[in-house]
Structures are given as C-alpha cells and as structure tokens.
Amino acid sequence: MQSSNVTDCTMRKRGTKRKIEIEKRMTKQQRSVACSKRRPTLFSKAADLCLLSGANIAVFVTSPDENSDVVYSFSGYSHASEIVDCYLNNKSPPKTTINPESAKFWWEEPDLYRDCDDLSELRIIEDRLMRTKKHLMDYLEKKEKSHSVSKSDQNPNNDSGSSSSSSQIASDFGQNPSTLSPSSLKIVSFDQNSYSSLEPSSQVTTCFDQNPVFSVGSESSSDQSRYLVNEDSGFVDGLLCETEEENNGMRLPQETQTQPMFTEEDQSFWENLDVDDVFGLFKDDNNLEVPLQDHSSTNEDDELLIDISEYLSEEAMECPCFS
Amino acid sequence: MGRRKVTHQLISDNATRRVTFRKRKDGLLKKIYELTVLCGLPACAIIYSEYKDGPELWPNLNEVRSILNRLSELPVEKQTKYMMDQKDLMNKMIQDAEKKLEKEKMHTRAMKLGLMAGSNDLITDTDCSEELARAADVVDKKLKAIRERIKAVEAGAPIIKRD
Known part of the structure; x- marks a missing residue:
C-alpha cells in the first residue's frame, strides 16, 4: 500500500523535474522510445562541446533493435570516418583552425592561396569564388527586383507625374x-x-x-x-x-x-x-x-x-x- | 537565479576553455552511459583534444574496437546514412523548428478564424487575408453542400432529422 502511495505522489508531480532510476527499460518499446528521445540530445551536447572547446569528437550509438545493423554517429569538425581512420592508423586528426577574434568568411582568409602551388587547387578556389560571387549577385538582383516591385506598388503614377x-x-x-x-x-x-x-x-x-x-x-x-x-x-x-x-x-x-x-x-x-x-x-x-x-x-x-x-x-x- | 546565456562560439580564454571542456566532457560521457544503461545498447566515444596527445576513448578500448568493426562491416550507404556532423545537426534543428513554427501558425490561424466567426467581423478584419481566403473557401464548400441538399429535398429526398 505504501508503495502505491509513493507512485501516486510521483505521478501527481507533473511540472517538477524528478530523477529517474538509471536501469534498463523492461519492454522493447520503452527502450526504443528512450533511445530515439535521448539520441538527439546526446548529439547536440557533443556539438556544443565541439563548438565551445574546439575538440574533435566522434560518438557512435548502435540501434536498440538486435537484428538491425544501424550505427548512428555524430562527429564535430571532421567527418566521423576521418576520425575513425585517424584512430585506427594512430594519426592525429586535422587541427581545427578557428580564431574567435577573426571569425570571417572563408574567402576573407589571408592565406587562402599564398602557400598553394598546385594549379588544380587554385582553379578549384577560383571556381568556388566565382560561384560565391554569382550567388551573391543573384541574391542582390532578387532583392532589387523585390524592392522595385514594392515601390511600383506603392506609387504606380510616378512616371506619369513627372x-x-x-x-x-x-x-x-x-x-x-x-x-x-x-x-x-x-x-x-x-x-x-x-x-x-x-x-x-x-x-x-x-x-x-x-x-x-x-x-x-x-x-x-x-x-x-x-x-x-x-x-x-x-x-x-x-x-x-x-x-x-x-x-x-x-x-x-x-x-x-x-x-x-x-x-x-x-x-x-x-x-x-x-x-x-x-x-x-x-x-x-x-x-x-x-x-x-x-x-x-x-x-x-x-x-x-x-x-x-x-x-x-x-x-x-x-x-x-x-x- | 537564472543561468547565464552561453554564446555558441569557440571560447577565446584558454583557462575557461579548458574548464568548460572538462565539465562538458564529463556531462557528455554521463549522458552516453545513461543511454547505454536505459536502452541496453553499446555506444562509444572518441575524443581528440588539445589537452591530451592521443585520443580519449569511452568506455574502453575493446568496446570501441567492437563498435568500429561493426560499423566497418556495414555497406557504405548504411554507414553514411546515419552519420551526422555539425552542419547536418544544424539543418535538422532548423527543420524541427520550422515544423514547430508551422504547427503554431496553424493553431493561431484556427484561433483567429474562431474569433472572427464568433464576432461576425469577417469583412472589417483586413489584416489576415490568408485566413479570410480560407474562410471563404470553407463557406463556399458549405454553400455548395447546402444547395445540393436543397435540390435533393426539392426533388423529393427524405429529410433526416437529428436530435
């Protein structure tokens, strides 16, 4: 009887945070629900850690179903496969070069092409810059068009007036x-x-x-x-x-x-x-x-x-x- | 007393960054542990940081090896399908937020329509043209249904009385 009273009390407290006992869920459905709810939170925590401290993290979580062959993975700055390769081959992962004082766009990087001697790499950089410029111009044109349309809507008799x-x-x-x-x-x-x-x-x-x-x-x-x-x-x-x-x-x-x-x-x-x-x-x-x-x-x-x-x-x- | 809002960018001060890394790493590993216990599934983490030369492995070397072997056995499509990085996570969060926003918009639309219908103030309210258009569609459909029913009744169809 006493245990039922305790459960009633805990059930009544809907708004407050309460600690749950960390033990394996009984049913398969409960396990899958817990996994699907907690996995995104876990990955977001890992992302925050990467962002704030500049660490390279890879988190691997298998699926709760025994028969399914799914491995969910999250990685920080480098791709998960890169981190795995680095670990298996005993190599250090690529350094994260992020300077908080000068967090600029990639094309504003001063050492973008100075140390580069490879012609193909330079061509790639040029292509990227051209595409970026095109995107910017398209965006600006769209904005201008929308502005002109809105202006013409506001005063349609402008030309005749002059x-x-x-x-x-x-x-x-x-x-x-x-x-x-x-x-x-x-x-x-x-x-x-x-x-x-x-x-x-x-x-x-x-x-x-x-x-x-x-x-x-x-x-x-x-x-x-x-x-x-x-x-x-x-x-x-x-x-x-x-x-x-x-x-x-x-x-x-x-x-x-x-x-x-x-x-x-x-x-x-x-x-x-x-x-x-x-x-x-x-x-x-x-x-x-x-x-x-x-x-x-x-x-x-x-x-x-x-x-x-x-x-x-x-x-x-x-x-x-x-x- | 509320918590300070953390700006999501790399912490410039070395000491603060180190402390934050240590605390948050412990929190992350605790979360992974809870997930493994609650769901009874294997999970692992590999952490490279500037404070240690080699990688930090959780929970242990054997567990990490077994999970990575399991990952390598999978076909390439399945490997990459569930792989996420910062960008993918951000996109997913944006999509979720947009879905939530759309839900809220639908809810507010329904509430507005209810208010407008209750106050019989459909014509004067010019701010919500979309809602008015939707309301007009609903009214048209209802009118069509009523007219069809009228025709049917005139033709001699039985009138269904409802309590």
Whole structure:
C-alpha cells in the first residue's frame, strides 16, 4: 500500500523535474522510445562541446533493435570516418583552425592561396569564388527586383507625374514642352543676406511670392526656397516657384547663387577701423580702402524698363491718379 | 537565479576553455552511459583534444574496437546514412523548428478564424487575408453542400432529422 502511495505522489508531480532510476527499460518499446528521445540530445551536447572547446569528437550509438545493423554517429569538425581512420592508423586528426577574434568568411582568409602551388587547387578556389560571387549577385538582383516591385506598388503614377509636371511648367512658360531646354532655366536659392544685398542693377530677374519664405543663412541650400529663374534678360513674363518633384521631373541643373552681406573689401574695411573711430569720421577720404560703388542704372537695365502707358487703356489714363 | 546565456562560439580564454571542456566532457560521457544503461545498447566515444596527445576513448578500448568493426562491416550507404556532423545537426534543428513554427501558425490561424466567426467581423478584419481566403473557401464548400441538399429535398429526398 505504501508503495502505491509513493507512485501516486510521483505521478501527481507533473511540472517538477524528478530523477529517474538509471536501469534498463523492461519492454522493447520503452527502450526504443528512450533511445530515439535521448539520441538527439546526446548529439547536440557533443556539438556544443565541439563548438565551445574546439575538440574533435566522434560518438557512435548502435540501434536498440538486435537484428538491425544501424550505427548512428555524430562527429564535430571532421567527418566521423576521418576520425575513425585517424584512430585506427594512430594519426592525429586535422587541427581545427578557428580564431574567435577573426571569425570571417572563408574567402576573407589571408592565406587562402599564398602557400598553394598546385594549379588544380587554385582553379578549384577560383571556381568556388566565382560561384560565391554569382550567388551573391543573384541574391542582390532578387532583392532589387523585390524592392522595385514594392515601390511600383506603392506609387504606380510616378512616371506619369513627372511628365505632366514638365508639361505644366512648359505651359506656364508659354512654350512647347519639346522646345523647352534645360539650359535656358536656372535654379537660384536665396537666403536673407542675399536678399538684402541684391541691388537693382543685378542682371538676374526673379519672381517672388507675396509672402516668400526665406531660410537662415546657416542652413543648407537644399532646405532653402527655390525659385525658377530665366537667364535671358528679355524673358520676364512667366516665372514660377518650383517644387522638388517638378525638379526631378524636369531634371534641371540646380545652381545655388548666394551673395554674402559684405564683400571681402567691406569686411577688411570694418576690421581695420579703430575702436575709438567707429565710423571713420576722423580719417581722410583717401584712407578708405573700399571704392564707392556706382549704383546708377546701365544701358542693360534701361532695356528691361517697360513703359506702362502702352498697357493702360485710355480710361485708365484719364483717371486723376495718373495725371 | 537564472543561468547565464552561453554564446555558441569557440571560447577565446584558454583557462575557461579548458574548464568548460572538462565539465562538458564529463556531462557528455554521463549522458552516453545513461543511454547505454536505459536502452541496453553499446555506444562509444572518441575524443581528440588539445589537452591530451592521443585520443580519449569511452568506455574502453575493446568496446570501441567492437563498435568500429561493426560499423566497418556495414555497406557504405548504411554507414553514411546515419552519420551526422555539425552542419547536418544544424539543418535538422532548423527543420524541427520550422515544423514547430508551422504547427503554431496553424493553431493561431484556427484561433483567429474562431474569433472572427464568433464576432461576425469577417469583412472589417483586413489584416489576415490568408485566413479570410480560407474562410471563404470553407463557406463556399458549405454553400455548395447546402444547395445540393436543397435540390435533393426539392426533388423529393427524405429529410433526416437529428436530435
């Protein structure tokens, strides 16, 4: 009775680990089950030992069936047959050359072909390298294809958008899209300094919004607001602000023209001033290093001036504000 | 107190590697001994290490010789069929893990379908399209069966009443 109670107690304890008595199983089925369950564990333990300590191990386990002629074997770095040959012939097995600090790919091994004099071996190495390269290229191509497919799925109207944007720009300029040459257009980005230092005599014609956004001078030119500008001085009609997508569609060469607040001469002038004489009142005029700039309009500027009266109607001319 | 997770790579420190080798070797040989006793079958191990010049044999030289003789008597196909090395073991482990994962996936699919069917929320749930496709197949099959039954009943087949 007492023994039955003990077995009941052990049967109740399902979750906890309990030690089993190491003795031969009675039935054939129990033996085969124990063998098939424990064999993989044994081999995995052997694999761990090989991996951690660099030892060469061969484990041989026969089948539990008496009549079957099966021997299960596991080996570490070398093949089981190699280890058996080494043992039978009293030879040492090949050394395991694994350096944990520099665990690299086989083709990164520095002594891959230096000590090799055999042409056939070199050919084999070359063949392996070629195959590896091919595999890598195939894998990369597959990845690229999958990326391109996913991108095309995300924005299928991408190509049509670029062409439409270019035609829209052309229509804004009053030109045919085919005749619109990228060389006639220029992207100019302005910061605060350049805007303040622009003179009326400058040849670049610009078109600003009513409330333009100007970025601080320290920011990069890509973040600054871009304006489409024509190089020809006679072409003043249609100028528009352009977005980045339209830039990509047009494939225009982007140039950034930023003019500093002061020229080098101006800076040297301000640096050379004494602290007492801040505005240079007590110095002669000939000491001034910076020549005075002539801001008078040139002939080129006169060409740009338009007579407004041509465009005004007679009724507008009669209006007292124009008289 | 939990155990430290061991990184599975060659231990760089010589002293640590030696200690690990000794402890794990003892554990491995104990496992082999348990297997031989429990199943009543002969087994052996040959261990080459950097700490001994020759091989270490378990359990003894005669046992190893007899098993190796038995192995050499087998045809080459049978010899190599059950031979495993590190790579084969890894592949086997990967296959087992994949099987386990597939089982778990099937289980979760069944649970999802059960939840969806219970809540009548089949259309709004767009995350699991595969499950929805499977559910649609099941529904189609059921519909076909019902329509066939309707036709049969209309033709005059007897209606089977179930308690």
